[in-house]
Amino acid sequence: MHEAQAVPSVDSTIMLRVLRTLAQHPGLTRAEIAAGVGASRPTVSTALRLLEDRGFLEQRIVPGSATERRTGRPPMRVFLAGSAASSVGLEITRTELGAGMFDISGRLLAHARLPVRGGENGEALLDDAAALVRELLAQNAGSTAYVLGVGVAVAAPIDHDGHLVDDVSLTHWHGVDLAGGLEERLRLPVTIENDANAAALAEHRFGAGRSCADLLYLRLSPGVGAGLILDNRLYRGASGIAGELGHVTVEPAGALCSCGGRGCLETVASPLVLEDELRGVKGGAWATLGEHGDRHVRRLLADAGLAVGTAIAAAVNLLNPARVIVGGQLADGGPVLFDAIDAGLARDAISPAMARARVVPGALGAQAPVLGAATALISRELEALVTPVAVA
Known part of the structure; x- marks a missing residue:
């Protein structure tokens, strides 16, 4: 890593707004940036020129836009330059650690995975997570001018201060200071984000939710949860835990859930629950039984x-999103799964809300939470690029 070039402090506020605007909405025109930043075009033009001179921005033509179709001239659009900075996304699940290093434009530089050992030992978890991050940093030393930090995605509710909320899914890590422990080990800034929220951010900026201001991302993994993007912003709720769709009751007389409720969506749509059901009937793993061709799997x-369609219908009626993105392990269920989701949605959603809601699979797959955590960290730490910073 090299020392980051400092931008004159007099321009740092406008420059920070420009960088954050482009981090959230890559590929804007200069006029769109000026409108988003809320400053005059000459001021924004000066900031853009200074940032571009220092290698933080790049301009390129994006064919096929509405402007090009109207005028015949392709517009120049502005993006964050990948080589300017990078960050690491780290996903912590009950069984595995996954990490990816991304440049500031969202391009994956490297990734690695590691099984969780001693699941109830928080210090061992932090040691392994830090070692995995160091491995990626060592492999990609010098690939960008500056490493901004580490964003962590976890399958648990996170409050507004970035702390884990008491939750049954990660009880063995209760009391573990994930952010503080990793910052101490890595000497880098660390942010913590719920995995569904992180995946929603990634799909909104880089995947199936691009150009969609209002969307719901549903993560069908061992823990079932949702992330909400409303008016182009992540919605967290009063306590920071909005989106716990996995604990919406879909079968009032159903199985007891780990949360203490009965018949929650997580009891009928978690891949772990479905595999247990299949094993009880056929005695084999999901992937070895012909997958979607097996009548039991179907x-x-x-x-x-x-059941997912029923739960989504409640959210669609309440929030009226234009898009519902389904990700996580169960999202590979293909037409069998998505046809059933559409049927449940059509049955239980009111027509005006359903008319705008389109259900689509996620475009980023298993990479979504890691990329989302990394980009959330980038959004928070961009100030480091426009103030004097010494990098070790």
């Missing part, structure tokens, strides 16, 4: 999809 996917 029935499980169809039942889960119908």
Whole structure:
């Protein structure tokens, strides 16, 4: 890593606004940036020129835009330059650590995974997570001018201060200071984000939610949760834990959930629950039974999809999103799953809300939470690029 070039402090506020605007909405025109920043065009033009001179921005033509179709001239659009900075995204699940290093434009530079050992030992978890991050940093030393820090995605509710909320899914890490422990080990800034929120951010900026101001991202993994983007912003709720769709009741007389409720969506749409059901009938793992061609698998996917559609319908009626993005392990269920989701949504959503809501699979797959955590960190730490910073 090299020392970051400092931008004159007199321009730092406008420059920070420009960088944050482009981090959230890559590919804007100069006029769109000026409108988003809320400053005059000459002021923004000066900031853009200084940032471009220092290698933080790049301009390129994006063919096929509405402007080009109207005028015949392709517009020049502005993006963050990948080589300017990078960050690491780290996903912590009950069984695995996954990490990816991304440049500031969202391009994956390297990734690695590691099984969780001693699941109830928080210090061992932090040691392994730090070692995995150091491995990526060592492999990619010098690939960008500056490393901004580490964003962590976890399958647990996170409050507004970035702390884990008491939750049954990660009880063995209760009391572990994830952010503080990793910052101490890595000497880098660390942010913590819920995995569904992180994936929603990634899909909104880089995947199936691009150009969509209002969307719901549903993560069908061992823990079922949702991330909400409303008016182009992540919605967290009063306590920071909005989106716990996995604990919406879909079967009032159903199985007891780990949260203490009964018949929650997580009890019928978690991949772990479905695999346990399949194993009880056929005695084999999901992937070894012909997957979607197996009649038992198809029935499980169809039942889960119908329940998901019912839960989504409540959210669609309440929030009226234009897009519902389905990700996580179960999102590979294909037409069997998505046809059932559509059926449940059509049955339970009111027509005006359903008319605008389109259900689509996520575009980023398993990479979504890691990329989202990394880009959330970038959004927070961009100030480091416009103030004098010494990098070790």
